[in-house]
Amino acid sequence: MIVRILLLVGISWSLTACVQNDELAGEGRLILTSKTMRQLGPDFHSGRLAGMTLAVDPARGRGAWSKCRAAPLDCAGGESPGSTVHRCNAGKGTGCRLLVVNDRIVWKGPVYLRPSKNSQATYFNGTWPVTFEDGRSGTLVADRGTLRMSVAGSFENCSFDMSPRGKTGGSWAIKCFKGVEGSGSYEVQSAIRETRFDGTIGQREVSFTTTDATATGT
Incomplete structure (x- = not known):
């Protein structure tokens, strides 16, 4: 019985987290500029996104990241995606939205990279x-x-x-x-x-x- 209760609690927690992450996910056409990419941490450039949470504000060129060091086995207790979004906003608006949650790109729209001002997206x-x-x-x-x-x-x-x-x-x-x-x-x-x-x-x-x-x- 205890195992069953714990299992149900775990499933409920996972579903709640997924709904919250979906609500915080960005949408629409996103162009990541060099300014924004510099704020997403070294793992973004190397493609190692396991355990990573990334939030961006394309209008202001802002970004923030966090990483669960035990990923992908156990990410409980790390910074929540909502907290990463809050740090990204840094008290200056509400434009930041989730791009990546634990190795999964959650942005609802096409994403482009523009590594320099004069380069293509x-x-x-x-x-x-x-x-x-x-x-x-x-x-x-x-x-x-x-x-x-x-x-x-x-x-x-x-x-x-x-x-x-x-x-x-x-x-x-x-x-x-x-x-x-x-x-x-x-x-x-x-x-x-x-x-x-x-x-x-x-x-x-x-x-x-x-x-x-x-x-x-x-």
Whole structure:
């Protein structure tokens, strides 16, 4: 009976924490600037997010982080996500929201990185619908900077790479498990928040676009 009660209490606590974290999670399009990233701790840059809680205020370029040293085995007793958000706000507004809770990106929207003022905002986390000029459609998924593309009826879960050059352009390459490869160039059209890709996949010339307005979180 005691074990059952403790189990129910644990489940109840976990569900309550999940609801609270969901309420504190940020939403919408997020661009992490160099100023904000400098405040997220060294583990963010290395991708080691286990036990990490990150909160950001994109409007003010603020950020705060905390880490449970026993992660991922036992994070009880560490700083709560709500406390990290409070420190991020530092008594100057209520704009901070959760980005990461214990290795899980909870931000409800696409996340981009802009490492310097004059650099492009690159895909970091989220899902972008892909529209081909020949009518095909698919998705481009970013998981902490690792990109994968799938196109219905053509190929699934292919590795996708973007190499920025300058403020708005660059090159792209795709590689699939069945030996299908392709490459080309892309151009960011900032006015309509759309990126156009041109090149070849296999022996076929292709043109496709991704649009920020329809992107979502993962």
